[in-house]
Amino acid sequence: MATTERDNEQPCLPGGLIPLDQWSMPDVSVHKTLRAGFKDILEQLRSGLTPESEAFESLDDLPSLPAKKLKRYAPEPDASALAPAILEQLEALRQQGVHNRQVSFIVAPPFSGVPDALLTLPARVIEPPDNLLMSEQDADRWWDEQLSDDDWVLPELANFWLRHRSGLHLLKSFFARVAMDGAGRGIVACSSWCWQFWVRYWPEIHVGPLTLAPLDSERLTDWLDFLARGGNGRSMTARMTNDGHYVLPPKTDESKEKYSCFTQDLANAARGNRGVAHAIWQRALRAKPEENADQDEDGASKTAECWVVPFDQLSLPGVPQGSGQQAGIVLHAIMLHSSLTIASLERVTGIAGAELKLLLSRFLRADLIVQDENTQAYRPTALGYPSVRKYLQARGFSVDGF
Incomplete structure (x- = not known):
């Protein structure tokens, strides 16, 4: 089998580093969608158009994952693993004459x-x-x-x-x-x-700026699978709560199961942003109470099974209604500087401290920002980021190119 470009990618840095001007939004491949549709039709024809023995039982009411399970199914990316991948990419780009x-x-x-x-x-x-x-x-x-x-x-x-x-x-x-x-x-x-x-x-x-390649549906699926395995090879199965279609493990040419387009939706909703996609993925995961045991009677780890809530059932943070022009000024300032204290916000926005505190309290309750315990600075949240970006763009503020 021929080696593809994806086969040589670092699993913790899918797509590697690319020149900034080569970045583009992940999109839906019509060819892949049609090909997947034809494959499903062929499989149905081969099986004699036999319907499934019984309808999938909806699992929409499953509870959110406890912290321990979330750490296993969707752990935070390892910064110490990403660092050498970045160095390797920089060296490769130098050898190619790109950097x-x-x-x-x-x-x-x-x-x-x-x-x-x-x-x-x-x-x-x-x-x-x-x-x-x-x-x-x-x-x-x-x-x-x-x-x-x-x-x-x-x-x-x-x-x-x-x-x-x-x-x-x-x-x-x-x-x-x-x-x-x-x-x-x-x-x-x-x-x-x-x-x-x-x-x-x-x-x-x-x-000569570089950037991370955006995570499209395939790279995002591979990355989420890599995180779930945690370096120990434990596989994970993730299926949709509404129809049972698969999200993980990644689909292969030999896969006969029906697959969801969830990661395609996730990649587009996150605009290829790995951190935002990961935060939404964590919010979407569910598990049955009886699936809380990680090991069998002999102590051997079992294949984990998790469930995924459809996008239209997810509740993500939004900018509170009635937020005026000052709200946009404050949110935009925080985005420009990554994090700001109240004193710095007063300096860059010209808004008085008392008014700032009222605005910040609304944003905190809406999960749009968090306050760092050490520096007391306010920074955006990954879950609230998509709505903040849309809010600012809709009101004419200059937004980033991602």
Whole structure:
């Protein structure tokens, strides 16, 4: 059997890294849909058009998974596994002549996992200064102290600026150094929202950015299966609660079971964003009470069976009705900077603290944002992200390209 491009992919980084301008939204392949339909018809003809012995019993009322089961069926991606996959991809792109920069610039949408992965690398981490409001001279001096010949990583560039007349100099100085290959050897993760602002504000930026390939239906299915196996080879079966059609394991040419288009819907709803897709996947999973045992009588692990709620039955966070223009300003500011404290929000939005607290309390109750216990900064949630993006786009705010 011939080796395909997918066969050589890292399972924790499906599709690898690609130049930013090659990113595109996952779409539905009409050819694949028609081919799957014809295959089902042929299978029915071969079986003499015999209907199923009995209708599938709806399991729509199954309870959500407890935390322990969720950790097994849909564990959080391992940042320490993603990091070497990123390094391997960067080296491969250099050998192919696609990437020849000393500083590797990875632009990705929120929840990509890249910032956490960079923190696990054996390299010096550059953290933002306490004061982001610097003069040009102070910004240059600060980078002189931070950038040297050793290997460094910058986990999130969005944390290094404020949309304020005095909050732009730090990134201006940085972009100029990277463009001139004067920043040493490093890897930068930059939120797609931060990037969108800066390429519009300063179109002369040329840093050869890369990004993660979007997860289409097939790659998303393979990735969810990889996570469920957890590196120990335990297989997982996931079926729809409404009709019993399969979601996992991934479909093969030999598969005779009927498969759902759930991961196709999921890939499009998440816009190829792995973190958003994973959060919705966790929300969709269910299990029967009697399936809570992971082992048989001999202590051997069994094949896990899980159930998946259809998209139209999922309840996902939405922006509260009646949210005015100020709500959009606050949400947009949080997206641009990845996370902001109330003090920083006052500075970049001009909205008074009391009004901000009222808005933030609504967003917290709606599960659109969370507050970091250590920094007290507010950041978006993966489940609330799709509705926030749609809300901002519908009201004319500049959104990211993902």
